[in-house]
Amino acid sequence: MLLAILLPFLSFIVRGKIITGIICFILQITILGWIPAAIWAALSLQNSRAEKRNEKLIRAVRENRN
Template sequence: MLFAILLPGISMMFRGHFLKGLLCGILHVTLIGWIPAAIWAVASYREDLAEERHRETLRVLAQQRRY
């Protein structure tokens, strides 16, 4: 998460959001835009984590239904 705060655009690109990362990087270039870019990157990171937990939950539920 620290990476998302320090380098928000690159952080988003590493997680596969290339267009969002580019836009976030452009926003990050300005000193005033760095704060919203960092907030956006952290929110995107948390959303990716929540989506991953959701997929894991669905996978476990699907396995339980088979038994």
């Protein structure tokens, strides 16, 4: 999470979203764009973690049905 706030573009690149990271870097270059870029990266990270949790829960429910 700290990486997403301090270096938002790098947060995307580390997660394999290269084009999004480049777009975020362009936004981050401006001082005013840094805050929206940090918010965007932090929200994206939270959404990614939530999706992984949901997928894990869905798999567990499907396994219990069988």
